[in-house]
Amino acid sequence: DARQPSGTAPDATSLAGGPVVLFVHGTLGRTDHSFGSFDREWLRSVHERYHGRVIAFDHPTVSTSPAENAAAFVAWFVEHVEPVLDGRVLEIDVVAHSRGGLVAREIAELAPPGLTIRSIVFVATPNGGTPLCDAAHLGDLLDVATNLAAVVPDNPVADALEIVLELVKDSAVGTALADLPGLGA
Helix, strand or coil: CCCCCEECCCCHHHHCCCCEEEEECCCCCCHHHHHCCCCHHHHHHHHHHCCCCEEEECCCCCCCCHHHHHHHHHHHHHHHHHHHCCCCCEEEEEEEECCHHHHHHHHHHHCCCCEEEEEEEEECCCCCCCHHHCHHHHHHHHHHHHHHHHHCCCHHHHHHHHHHHHHHHCCCHHHHHHHCHHHHC
């Protein structure tokens, strides 16, 4: 299930007051883990600059494609934010990490008339794909995920284990990508 965008804004009405910054995490990530270690002063300055209009999009990354993630974000926007804009256009600046850049690009393509993506900052986005998600390298991906599970604490471990278990379950390497559209993307 796509998690709803979240952030510091108490309701959609407060988003209509000016530009918004949107954080979009990467594969096996969550917003709090992907962006939570940013410098506290810098994060505070972002909140001040955007007057608290800071949101994050937590979304599934392995079982869902970037296009499906983007469609979920746009559906949330249309249902919860667009009705309070009263004909105004919401401008969003996006900070996207890794696979989140692919999601951000899809959001920009799907944006309804009431939503403008003003800018996107791509941080380590795999624009040309990654060899680890190539069918010929899924064994390497399994090794990386297993290694991550051994060294990364708490919640990311659960995410890494999710992919490991899926890949083991789909031991026929050729079908694993078809069954995991988030990785295939």
